Amino acid sequence: MTETLPRPTLNAEGFKRALAVHAAGVVVITAQTDGVPAGLTATSFSSVSLDPPLVSFYVDQSSTTWPSLREADHFAVNVLASDQADIAARFARRGVDRFADPTRWRPGPLGAPLLDDVAAHLICLPYETVGVGDHLLVVGLVAEAEVRAPGRPLLYHQGRFGRFIAHP
Ligand SMILES: Cc1cc2nc3c(=O)[nH]c(=O)nc-3n(C[C@H](O)[C@H](O)[C@H](O)COP(=O)(O)O)c2cc1C
Numbered sequence: 001m002t003e004t005l006p007r008p009t010l011n012a013e014g015f016k017r018a019l020a021v022h023a024a025g026v027v028v029i030t031a032q033t034d035g036v037p038a039g040l041t042a043t044s045f046s047s048v049s050l051d052p053p054l055v056s057f058y059v060d061q062s063s064t065t066w067p068s069l070r071e072a073d074h075f076a077v078n079v080l081a082s083d084q085a086d087i088a089a090r091f092a093r094r095g096v097d098r099f100a101d102p103t104r105w106r107p108g109p110l111g112a113p114l115l116d117d118v119a120a121h122l123i124c125l126p127y128e129t130v131g132v133g134d135h136l137l138v139v140g141l142v143a144e145a146e147v148r149a150p151g152r153p154l155l156y157h158q159g160r161f162g163r164f165i166a167h168p
Helices: 012-020 066-071 085-090
Strands: 027-033 036-042 046-049 054-060 075-079 105-107 113-115 120-132 135-147 154-157 160-163
Touching (some): 027 066, 027 113, 036 054, 036 066, 054 066, 054 120, 085 154
Antiparallel strands (some): 027 036, 046 054, 054 135, 075 120, 105 113, 154 160
């Protein structure tokens, strides 16, 4: 007997409401092109492969930052710490210099900006980019990783930033 699939009744609001229930860590992807830093906030960051060490994120095809990130020969993933909600909001805002004061950062070993006081950062080489729906899947090969504050990640859940509390 063939099972019939339920008729798709999902609307955009229902889709967003369901996704908002999924808590996610928050990263800022940064790169430097022709001496100009660029970066954006993302919750779509994920680990992909151990060997080779791959990570990924999805970027909206309409992102005005993506063209700069795409030109760079490497990028950094800054994993935000629990007290960095302001940084997350700033790197999602258009029309501001995201790297201006009070953002604190320094150029990393290969040039990509590293944000101060993050939980960890990864330096990645572009590995693969694939168009998926209205986003691009960006896969990076991790060349370097530094853990600084592993115990206090910033989380995003139902439109709000928060912290992780472990079970006793
Ligand atoms: C918590 C949070 C998570 C986000 N995650 C993503 C993401 O995974 N991918 C993405 O393309 N945009 C994401 N955004 C939106 C971008 O940060 C923002 O829309 C974008 O930087 C707008 O500016 P742009 O044109 O410079 O890209 C997120 C925003 C917030 C506040």
